Amino acid sequence: MTRIGILGAAGYTGGELIRLLINHPQAEIVFANSESNAGNLVADVHEGLTGETSLTFTSEMPFDDIDVLFFCFGHGKSEQFIKEHNIPDNVKIIDLAQDFRLAAPGNDYVYGLPEINREKIAAAHHVANPGCFATCIQLGLLPAAKMGLLKEDVSVNAITGSTGAGQKPSATTHFSWRSGNMSIYKAFTHQHVPEIRQSLKQVQGFLEAEIDFIPYRGDFARGIFATEVVRTDADIDTIVAGYKEFYANEPFTHYSDKPIDLKQVTNTNKALVHCDKYGDKLLVTSCIDNLLKGAVGQAVQNMNIVCGIDEKCGLKLKASAF
Numbered sequence: 001m002t003r004i005g006i007l008g009a010a011g012y013t014g015g016e017l018i019r020l021l022i023n024h025p026q027a028e029i030v031f032a033n034s035e036s037n038a039g040n041l042v043a044d045v046h047e048g049l050t051g052e053t054s055l056t057f058t059s060e061m062p063f064d065d066i067d068v069l070f071f072c073f074g075h076g077k078s079e080q081f082i083k084e085h086n087i088p089d090n091v092k093i094i095d096l097a098q099d100f101r102l103a104a105p106g107n108d109y110v111y112g113l114p115e116i117n118r119e120k121i122a123a124a125h126h127v128a129n130p131g132c133f134a135t136c137i138q139l140g141l142l143p144a145a146k147m148g149l150l151k152e153d154v155s156v157n158a159i160t161g162s163t164g165a166g167q168k169p170s171a172t173t174h175f176s177w178r179s180g181n182m183s184i185y186k187a188f189t190h191q192h193v194p195e196i197r198q199s200l201k202q203v204q205g206f207l208e209a210e211i212d213f214i215p216y217r218g219d220f221a222r223g224i225f226a227t228e229v230v231r232t233d234a235d236i237d238t239i240v241a242g243y244k245e246f247y248a249n250e251p252f253t254h255y256s257d258k259p260i261d262l263k264q265v266t267n268t269n270k271a272l273v274h275c276d277k278y279g280d281k282l283l284v285t286s287c288i289d290n291l292l293k294g295a296v297g298q299a300v301q302n303m304n305i306v307c308g309i310d311e312k313c314g315l316k317l318k319a320s321a322f
Contacts (some may be wrong), residue, residue: 002067002307003030005091007081009057010034012163013096015046017070017296022053024300024314026307030066031058063087068303071095072296075191092306094299099126101195111195112302113138114311115246115253116203120307129302131239132294133158133215134192136224138199139253139271140286143246145204145269147239149232149282153209158226159216163291180219186216207282222291228284236277243275251312252293252301260288268317269297292317 008014009032021027032038032042038059042212043049045057069091071078078099087093093109100109110124111117113135121127130138137156159182161286190213201207218225232239243255260272269292276283288294289322297315304311 002026002027002303002309003067004065004303005030005061005063005069006072007034007061007070008034008074009042009079010045011072012291013295014072015042015049016291017072017299018042018046018053018055019049020296020300020314022055025197026309026313027303029055031060031062033058033061035043035059048316061085062139063091066091068092068094068307070296070299071097073097075099088092092124094129094302094306095127096129096295096299098128098131098195099192100126100133101130102198109296111199112298113141113199114298114301114305115250116142116199118305121302122308124306127302127306129295129299130286131192131195132224133190133213133226134195134199135190135294135298136226136271136286136288136290137196137211137213137228140228140273140284141196141200141228141230142203143243143273144230144232144239144282144284145200145207146203146246147234147242149230149234149239150200150204150207150209152231154211155229156211156213156226157216158213158224159218160224160290161218161220161222163222181217182219183217185215185217188212190215209291220262222289223266223287224290224294225262225287226285228286230282230284231280232282233280234282236275236282239275239282243273247273248305252315260285260287265289265293267292268273268319269293269301269315270319280312 034057037057042055075097078097109126109128110120113126271288
């Protein structure tokens, strides 16, 4: 049994992580830390877990009693936490923030995208879980990178649900603003672009092209739907064959011969990808659930790989038929 500690357990990702782990046959949550909710029942905060767990939030952090520690902090807090606390060397860390995603001297965190780094993750002690937009967009573009097709600037548009902004209310996340509305934010400057470029360069061997990414806020709670436009003279049959080969043995990422839609992946750890060709333009569509494959589902997938557990364990989640 893998013993788990969760930091930042009261937010959206913390709640989704708890939901997965209480149903994971080889995981035991030792503590769910939240300073502001210490002493409160987890189900009183994450009300969807009512009747499923008697777990209580705690301010304690008994690191000696766990095997794996999940950081569900906001961005920038993980690095500071590590500086201020002594975490035993035997405890493996999976960080859901962006603090360690980019390779740098002294950074021993493996970038946790299993589709390209499975062997490195299996040998890792520390894993940096990818960003949600980054996961969706990379999975749309990585097979094209493998075929060496990313030679010109790539246009990317992606829309995300409101849960991607976290649990704390803000002017652009509350229901009366979000409902029936749509908006752009961080056009061409989104923080996930560097990690996208890092992975594409890793797979293609070079990347001189720009990734022109425009993110949108959507009128729904969860999920990401992305389109990526690549200019290439390669024929569609060759491209589709390359995509199918790239994902042939992946347990959660699948190429679809039919156009895809968001409901096929919400509430699952799946990623779906589809390609069309219009003249010299390759149109790739990709979609994921931002809280699962884009966050804690992938984090549990990484935990399974790190701990030598069946990669699919605890993640056999099904999309709604409607």
